[in-house]
Amino acid sequence: MNFAGRLVSGTIAVMVAAITVLVLGAELALRSDLEHDIGATLEREARLVARLLPRDSVAWQPIAERLAQETGLRITLIASDGRVVAESDQPATALPFIENHGNRPEVRAALAGQVGTDRRADDPTAEPLLYVAVPGGPGAVRLAAPLVGADQIVHHAQGSFLGAALLALLIGAVLAFIAGRSIAGPLTAITEAAHAIADGEQPRFPHSGIPDIDGLVRALREMHVQLTQRFTDLRRERAESAALVEAMVEGVLAAGSDGRIVTANAAARRLLGYAPEEVLPAVGQLFRAKPARQVVDTVVRGQAVLEREIELDGHSVLLSGRPLPQGGVLLVMHDVTELRRLEAVRRDFVANVSHELKTPLTSISGYAETLVNEAPDPATGQRFLTVILANARRMQRLVDDLLDLSRIESGRWQPTPEQVEVAQVARESWGLFAGRAAQHQVTFETEVGGGAEKIHADPDALRQILNNLFDNALRYTPVGGRITLLTAREDGGVVLRVRDTGSGITREHLPRIFERFYRVDPGRSREEGGTGLGLSIVKHLMEAHEGRVSAASEVGRGTEISCWFPDAPQQDRDTVDAGQ
Secondary structure (H helix, E strand, O other): OOHHHHHHHHHHHHHHHHHHHHHHHHHHHHHHHHHHHHHHHHHHHHHHHHHHOOOOHHHHHHHHHHHHHHHOOEEEEEEOOOOEEEEOOOOHHHHHHOOOOOOOHHHHHHHOOOOEEEEEOOOOOOOOEEEEEEEEOOEEEEEEEEOHHHHHHHHHHHHHHHHHHHHHHHHHHHHHHHHHHHHHHHHHHHHHHHHHHHOOOOOOOOOOOOHHHHHHHHHHHHHHHHHHHHHHHHHHHHHHHHHHHHHOOOEEEEEOOOOOEEEEOHHHHHHHOOOOOOOOOOHHHOOOOHHHHHHHHHHHOOOOEEEEEEEEOOEEEEEEEEEOOOOOEEEEEEEOHHHHHHHHHHHHHHHHHHHHHHHHHHHHHHHHHHHHHOOOOHHHHHHHHHHHHHHHHHHHHHHHHHHHHHHHHHOOOOOOOEEEEHHHHHHHHHHOOHHHHHHOOOEEEEEEOOOOOEEEEOHHHHHHHHHHHHHHHHHHOOOOOEEEEEEEEEOOEEEEEEEEOOOOOOOOOHHHOOOOOOOOOHHHHHHOOOOOOHHHHHHHHHHHOOOEEEEEEEOOOEEEEEEEEEOOOHHHHHHHHHHO
16 A cells, blocks of 8 residues: 555544544543433432422322323332332332332432432333432432433434544545645655665655655755765775786685685686686585595684695695685685795705705815825826816806806896897807817808898897807717807897707707706716706896797707897887997
8 A cells, every 4th residue: 555545544544543432432421411410300309309298108109100290200209118108100009019129229328318329220121210319208219210312312412423523534534635645746756766776777856845755855865975975986996806806816716605606716717727707616516626625614614724735736726715704705725836846946956056066076175185185296186186176167167157047037137139240249159169179070150141140139148148059069069060050030030040960859858958957968968067057048048138949959960959039129220220
């Protein structure tokens, strides 16, 4: 039921209740007043009858009958002992057989010297009578009058009052309907405005002219402004939070109390192997690894778990979880695969450096102790000193290479590229190895391609690259072999290749030759003084130039190391041309 209907029905109900109370109250009051008036009249007439009675008791019955006919009342004369001595409604012959009235309330009061009144019907089928008894005459004089007239008056008054009440009820219902419509219209408009606010639409606020409703409209308008601002702030904060969670390198998962995933960032999907648009299963079926499921079960039971390392599809992951206050769980996955790999690399690096330093230190220590404790002949002493010097230089080269590699990896060194003549730098670098090459009868050739005469590179870095490549190639090239330097235009840059005719590298070793301290033939490399860092330094120098390095080899036919240098950016080339 709408507001107008409720207002009309409520008004009618209130009016009906009020009219009912008024009718009942008026009936009781009117009846009480009528009975009081009748009783007063009966009392006066009873006293008059008592004064008019003669002393002769024989005349009492006729007088009672005559007065009853004149007044229409029932007259009863009662002796002091309760006997009826005269009764207008009974013949004189029936008086001895009438019941003693001494126990009647009104008679008992009159015999006690007071006015007695009672309302009753002696016969159950008869109309009720009002009895009034006063002291006097033989003992008490009682008059009785029927109350039918009073009831008729009351009923007539009730009919008139009900007619007026129905008219008032009709007028009140019409006025309530009009008032309800005038109030319900603005309230309906306010309801529609509230629905519009809830739906995120622009509301239309009414103007009713009713101060209370207009105050409600103003409060609703202010609430709409505040809610709009708060929703805007919440959406912005939610977007910022979502962007922050999405940008996290840690995988973040949040599940509701029913186990459904409500938040999963890209890192979490990547670690779990799910596409961005793929629907994730419930958190209980999300992980296949048993340790991960155990973590989830623990968190679901309400216990927090911090950084438990598990394996997920080949990834080492630190999985943490905690229960949410409103139910559900929050899981954070930190991929430490690279960290574990770096730790392994660090351990291998320390082990390799220790091993590389141990061999020359052992030689130096052994030969030095021999020189100190013994007195070798000059030739032997000279030979021992030569070995000590060679191992010290080997340690120096290792330390220098380690320092260079650390400087390059840490970013403290940045290349300063310029246009460099490849052939000139190659001849300068090869000059350092010409003596060794002559001893092994190894020839050196250059083949510079068209348009590849110059390379955009740091001159010192290019010399270091060529030194390492020439040293490495010369170490594995047999007597009578050949080392060739080739350049060519390729992919918007210049590729520099160092090719030898050495023993070559097997396929399983080829992907790892740029790792630090990795050697295809460890014994031979150490015997010839290699540090195991040359190709690793070449790789890092090329990456600093935003270039790339690769290797190709065939066992028994030699190895080729290719270094690709990108061309200079256009603004750098314009600057060089302007300078020239």
